Each structure stands twice: as structure tokens, then as C-alpha cells.
Amino acid sequence: xxxxxxxxxxxxxxxxxxxxxxxxxxxxxxxxxxxxxxxxxxxxxxxxxxxxxxxxxxxxxxxxxxxxxxxxxxxxxxxxxxxxxxxxxxxxxxxxxxxxxxxxxxxxxxxxxxxxxxxxxxxxxxxxxxxxxxxxxxxxxxxxxxxxxxxxxxxxxxxxxxxxxxxxxxxxxxxxxxxxxxxxxxxxxxxxxxxxxxxxxxxxxxxxxxxxxxxxxxxxxxxxxxxxxxxxxxxxxxxxxxxxxxxxxxxxxxxxxxxxxxxxxxxxxxxxxxxxxxxxxxxxxxxxxxxxxxxxxxxxxxxxxxxxxxxxxxxxxxxxxxxxxxxxxxxxxxxxxxxxx
Ligand code: TYM
Numbered sequence: 227x228x229x230x231x232x233x234x235x236x237x238x239x240x241x242x243x244x245x246x247x248x249x250x251x252x253x254x255x256x257x258x259x260x261x262x263x264x265x266x267x268x269x270x271x272x273x274x275x276x277x278x279x280x281x282x283x284x285x286x287x288x289x290x291x292x293x294x295x296x297x298x299x300x301x302x303x304x305x306x307x308x309x310x311x312x313x314x315x316x317x318x319x320x321x322x323x324x325x326x327x328x329x330x331x332x333x334x335x336x337x338x339x340x341x342x343x344x345x346x347x348x349x350x351x352x353x354x355x356x357x358x359x360x361x362x363x364x365x366x367x368x369x370x371x372x373x374x375x376x377x378x379x380x381x382x383x384x385x386x387x388x389x390x391x392x393x394x395x396x397x398x399x400x401x402x403x404x405x406x407x408x409x410x411x412x413x414x415x416x417x418x419x420x421x422x423x424x425x426x427x428x429x430x431x432x433x434x435x436x437x438x439x440x441x442x443x444x445x446x447x448x449x450x451x452x453x454x455x456x457x458x459x460x461x462x463x464x465x466x467x468x469x470x471x472x473x474x475x476x477x478x479x480x481x482x483x484x485x486x487x488x489x490x491x492x493x494x495x496x497x498x499x500x501x502x503x504x505x506x507x508x509x510x511x512x513x514x515x516x517x518x519x520x521x522x523x524x525x526x527x528x529x530x531x532x533x534x535x536x537x538x539x540x541x542x543x544x545x546x547x548x549x550x551x552x553x554x555x556x557x558x559x560x561x562x563x564x565x566x567x
Contacts, residue, residue, distance in 0.1 A: 241272065241273065241379060242273050242274075242275075242377055242378040242379055243268050243275065243378055243380050243415075244276075244277070244373045244378035244412070245277070246276070246319070247276075247279065247304065248278075248282050248283050249279070249280055249296035249297040249300040250283055250286060250296060251296070251433035252299060252433070252441065253303040253307075253440070253442070254431055254439055255438070255439045255441060255478075255481075256419075256432070256438065257384075257441070258441055258516075259417060259418075259419035260384030260417055260419055260420055260421070262308075264382035264415055266309055268380075268415075269310060269313040270313070272380075274313070274314035275315045275376045276315065276316045276317075277316075277319050278297050278300050278316075278317070278318045280318055280320050281319045281326065281368060282368060282369070283296070285359060285361040287359075297318055301316065301318070302527045303442070304316060305523070305527055305537070306523035306524040311540070311541060315541050316538065317541035317545040318538055318541075319372065321538070321542035321545075321546070322545045324552070324553045325368065325371050325375060325549070326368075328549075328552075328553060329367055331562075333367050335401065335404070336364075336393075340393055341363055341364065341366065341367075344366055344390070344393070346365070347363055353434055366389075367393075367397070369387075369390050369394065370393065370398075373394055374397075375549045375552050375553070376549070377409060377552060379410040379411070379412055380415045381412050381414055383415070384417070384420050384422075385416070385420035385421040395412065398412070405559040405560065406559065418481075423477065424438060425437045425438070425439065425452070425474075426455075426456060427455070428456075439451060441521075442520070442521050445513075449506065449510040453503070453506065455474065457474065457505075458472050458495075461502065464498070464501040465498050466498060467495070467498045468498070468502070469496070470495050475502070475506055475509055476491070476492070476495070478513075479505075487512075
């Protein structure tokens, strides 16, 4: 895939990987660069558990049918981006009830103060003031359960998830301190693009901020959005020279455009030989090199709903076996009775 040409991808040495994506709206290039490129790369070397976190999405109270559809679309996006269900375990969170079970055990050991520090809770409370539910507050505990249930030691995520991972490590230390060594401390695996900005050039690219470049968008749709996107604010006329270092469009070029063409764009911008619209057209074409094949694979997957069900059900069965093995240890350590399954 073209992205491999320009992105130095993660190449570490580790055992277990776990990560998740919420089924809310369509995936965007922030999800792709911040997390998915590493998901795809890591499956080649490690044992990976990738999860569509529908229980987390309940904090937004989506309509049932909307959630069901979003789960499928996000799973399709993950597969179309290159996650191979033969190599990695791809599953839907609610099909593995041990996530909720462990989340409760961990909830009972998490001080309120730890959760009060979480900035995402504050952001979400502002975004949905009419629905500040308890799930939004305890959300990072469920996320910790997601990770430690698979005894994962590395978690490929964007920068916005770092605080949650800090809380996960603290929780692990607390659990291990009380009950003896049980879980490894999970570390963040950052991609080269841990915080992709949205088309506004100011805020993180996000489905809820409506500033995203969607992974399934056509070249025309993307170009339409790029036309209105912020560039160097000092470049008012086409004849004004620009500064690529302050231009958000050039930031995207860093991820989607090869070094040689990028150097030409840099020079063209500085000398005003290349106008912003033409620069955006080049970006749109290079984005399409990545998005086009993803969109095509997604279309094929949508035509095979049974195949998708099989992939997700098989993934859930594998995940349940792992999760149950961990829960048996946890139940034993905290004093809960085992259930024969
Ligand atoms: P979510 O669904 O918001 O995002 C999925 C992944 O995409 C990354 N990401 C970004 N990276 C760079 N720039 C951006 N603009 C950008 N926007 C999103 C996120 O950092 C994330 O890696 N709480 C998590 C889901 C979760 C999870 C987990 C993750 C639940 N349980 C266990 C890891 C492990 C979330 O809401 O991600």
C-alpha cells in the first residue's frame, strides 16, 4: 500500500497487542494514521486483539439500529484497511461479556479522584450536556478491562488516549499490589501521526467535530472538503508566497506524499509557483491512492454480510476463550465463584 512508502511504521519487539475503536460514524484519516496503520503492521509480528467497542458507544445512547450498522461499518473499515482476520483477532466487545465483568471488578478498586482527572470526560460532558451519564465517567475503567483481559502489554492508539492508558497502568499496579502479579502494565504505541488535525487546522480530527476526511470518501468528496480547508493564513492571494511549516494541508502531505514530490510542493509554495488549489489537488490525488483501494475493499465486504458475520463471530469465540482464561484467574484472586461454561 502507498502509505508504507512514506510512513516509518512501528517495528518493536513485544508479545501482546490490544486496541479498540468506537463504532461512531465513519472512520477518518486520523483513525487511520493514528491507530490503524500500526494495527495492520503489528499483526505481522505479534498476537493482536482488535475490538469494535460497542459498549463504549452506548455512552452516547445511539439508536439500536444505528449502533448495529455502525459496528458493521467500522468492522468493514478495519478489514478494508488491511487487518487480516486470519492473523489478528477482530471482534465486537459486547460479544465477550467478560469485558463488563472485569470492568466491574476494576470499578470497585478505582478511586473517584482518578476518574475526575480524565480530560476526555470533561470534553464529552461539554459535547453532550444533555446526557452526562455514569458510563461516560467510568469509561476509562472499561477501556482498562478491554486491555488487561488479554494481558496486552502494548496498545497502539493516538495521543488522545494516553491519559486513559496512564490510568490503566495505575489500575494494573493497584491490582497487582493487592492480589499479586496478574497483569502486565500496558504501554502506548504511538504512530508517526499521533494527533492528526482536522480540516479546520486547529482541533484534533474527530467525527464529533465534523472536521474529518473520511476513509471511505470519494476523491470528489474529499476535494470538495479540501477547497474550504485552512492553509497558511498569511497567503491571501495566489501570488503570495506561502510557508509550508504553518500550513495544515502541507501537514497532510507529510503523511500521504512521497519525499520527492513533497520537496517540490515545499519549494512551489514558498516561491508562489504552486497555488493552494493545485496543492490541494495533489493532496487529494495522493489521498486517493490510499483511500481508493480501501473504499473498493469495503464495497466488496458490504456485499458479503454473511462473511462479515462469520469473521466477527469467529473473532469473538477466540477472544472469549482468552478472556475467560484471564477471568478465571481474576475470580480466583478476588474471591468470586467460578461458573462452568
Ligand atoms: P476512538 O474510537 O475515538 O478512536 C480510535 C483510534 O483512533 C485514534 N484517533 C486519532 N489519532 C490521531 N489523530 C486523530 N485525530 C485521531 N482521532 C482518533 C484514537 O487515539 C484511537 O486510537 N477510547 C478509545 C477506544 C477504546 C480503546 C480500548 C482503545 C476502547 N477500549 C482499548 C485502545 C484499547 C476511543 O474512543 O477511540
